[in-house]
Amino acid sequence: MLGDTFPWFFPTLALVLCSWLAIASIEKGRAQSLVGSAVRWTPPVMFGCLLLHRFVSIMQLDATHMEVLQYLPQDASLGERLRVLLTGQAGYEAAALVMVVFAACAHRLPSLQLLGENAANVARHRIMNFTAICLLMTLGLLFPEHAYIATEPLPQQGILQPPSLSGALLPLLFALMVMFSGELFAASSTYSINADFSTLARKASMKNGLLIVIALIWISTKPATWTAWIDDPSVGTEAIVLLMGIHAAVSLTLIIRPSRTIESRLLYGERRSFALIAMFGVCAALMLLSACMLLNSTSIFATATGANLYGFWACAAVLGAMLLSQFMPTLGFDAAPRPEAWWLRGMALFIPMVLMAFSPMTAYILPGVWLALAWTLVIPWIVESDVRTPQVRFVIAPLVATTVAGLAIPMMAQATLLPALMLAIPALLVAFIGMMVHNPTASNSTL
Numbered sequence: 001m002l003g004d005t006f007p008w009f010f011p012t013l014a015l016v017l018c019s020w021l022a023i024a025s026i027e028k029g030r031a032q033s034l035v036g037s038a039v040r041w042t043p044p045v046m047f048g049c050l051l052l053h054r055f056v057s058i059m060q061l062d063a064t065h066m067e068v069l070q071y072l073p074q075d076a077s078l079g080e081r082l083r084v085l086l087t088g089q090a091g092y093e094a095a096a097l098v099m100v101v102f103a104a105c106a107h108r109l110p111s112l113q114l115l116g117e118n119a120a121n122v123a124r125h126r127i128m129n130f131t132a133i134c135l136l137m138t139l140g141l142l143f144p145e146h147a148y149i150a151t152e153p154l155p156q157q158g159i160l161q162p163p164s165l166s167g168a169l170l171p172l173l174f175a176l177m178v179m180f181s182g183e184l185f186a187a188s189s190t191y192s193i194n195a196d197f198s199t200l201a202r203k204a205s206m207k208n209g210l211l212i213v214i215a216l217i218w219i220s221t222k223p224a225t226w227t228a229w230i231d232d233p234s235v236g237t238e239a240i241v242l243l244m245g246i247h248a249a250v251s252l253t254l255i256i257r258p259s260r261t262i263e264s265r266l267l268y269g270e271r272r273s274f275a276l277i278a279m280f281g282v283c284a285a286l287m288l289l290s291a292c293m294l295l296n297s298t299s300i301f302a303t304a305t306g307a308n309l310y311g312f313w314a315c316a317a318v319l320g321a322m323l324l325s326q327f328m329p330t331l332g333f334d335a336a337p338r339p340e341a342w343w344l345r346g347m348a349l350f351i352p353m354v355l356m357a358f359s360p361m362t363a364y365i366l367p368g369v370w371l372a373l374a375w376t377l378v379i380p381w382i383v384e385s386d387v388r389t390p391q392v393r394f395v396i397a398p399l400v401a402t403t404v405a406g407l408a409i410p411m412m413a414q415a416t417l418l419p420a421l422m423l424a425i426p427a428l429l430v431a432f433i434g435m436m437v438h439n440p441t442a443s444n445s446t447l
Contacts, residue, residue: 009046010148014139016042020103020132024125040104040128043135047097050143054090066147071162080162087163092142092238095171096135102179103131106186111200119195126186133350134178134248137357138241142171166223170242173215177245180204180211184252188260191335201257208253212425215246219418229360230415233300236360243363244353246421247370251349254428255373259345262377262435263337267386275383276340280322282379283348283372287315290368290407290420297416300361314362317355318369321347341376348373367410367420371403374424374431387440395434402427 019026019039027036057065058081061074071084085091106112106127107120115123135142183204187197219226219242229239269275291311301307325343328334336342348369355362378399381390390396406427410420 010139010143013043013046014136016046017132017136017139020128023128024122027121027125043100044097044104047093047100051090051093051097054088054093055085058084058088058090083162083165086168087165089143089147091168091171095175096142099131099135099175099178103128103182106182109183109200111197111203114199115195115197119190119193122190122193122195123183123186123197123200126189127182130182130185131178134244134353137353138174138244140357141236141238141241164224166218166221167225169218170223170225170238173211173218174241174245177208177211177215177249180208181245181248181252184208184257188252188257205253205257208249212246212249212253215242216418216422230417233298233361233363236357240356240360240363243366244356247352247366248349250370250425250428251345251373254425254432255377256342256345256349258432258436259341259377260337262438263341263380265387265440266338266380266384267440269338269380269384270386271384272380275380278383279341279344279376279379280319282375283322283344284315284319286372286375286403286407287318287365287368288312290371291315291365293407293411294364294367294416294420295361297411298364310361311365314355314359314365315368318348318351318365321351338380341380345373345376348376364417367406367417367424370421370424371406371427374399374403374427377431377435381435381438381440388438390434390438395430395438398430399427399434402430 016039020043023036023039026039027033054065054067056062058068058072061068061072061076061081063069063074067084067088071088072080103124105124107117107124109120112120112123181204183200187201187204190197219239225237226239229235229237288311291314292308295301295307295311296304298307301310322344325347326340328343329339333339333343352362352365352369355365378390378395381387382396402423406420406423409423410416413419
């Protein structure tokens, strides 16, 4: 097995992915171009080696390979071997390979080439940053140690049935959501150059919207990986990886990218500090209430105290990161129209994913995070006095109603997380659509 022969492989891969976070600095200057190219293409080469090694082992029916021992008899047909390739670990290796190749070549996208070489490279750097973050957080889940290290002694059980073909959909969905979310992250976080990323963002948003619907429908069919995680949420499975992808796609498509357009229409900001405090307060209340109610409705914890403490801990980590990130504008990271709000939403995007990588049960905070993100779009327009307040009947009342439904209705379901995720999306849509069509210069009537 690869892990036995090259024990340094995955630590090296993680280090190179970390270097992708500083790719813009590494590629500066002619003297650094060779180093930059090496850093840029090392992950695609390494993931390609992983996939090639697995492909050869399965096609040759290598008797020392774990998936061959588990799923394939020595007279396995070509179709049986290809099925194991599609539904087994090779699917995740192929997904990772596609993601890093896409990120490394993103500057060649037609939507970016039209903007010029400089803008295209800046967007590529952002996409590489986002892809590296997603892979670093999911590396332990996508590439577990047991998939690359032979067990001693070798297992003696009979040939098992290969995983269902529907399981191949999970790595495909995750890879596509990371790719398109990376485009949205680039379009949302690039302020240092004068470039219009609206075409890129519009196409990525439409594709992400379709992927979100497909992913939620697929989860509702109760695939094996989802059922296994719901039965024991303390153990991470590939379902957590898909939830990370869905969270990133939802947050960037419906909140973070639109906020760039919406907040550029805000005025100077009379009572701006109070609006920021209100955003923190509403985020804290919604996240804590949602997380504690969802955790209490499950059989994970023996007592309500344990569920409430865990929910408080998970939400405190996200809220603490939101508060600490408010120092970023004072350090020069203040290019966004409202940098403090941008960093608040950025932490709501990344910190839940970080927590899920280490403690899978923190996925239960996602519905509350989504509801909180929806309100961050609307609160500045309600609190600040130099802009028109959104219409009550078109924005505020529907947002209150969908928020209450998102909090209460999942409590009536047996498996609470999926209904809570689905019912948080209407609140996001109300905030997104309502604020995109809101006219900030009209009279202050709210009726």
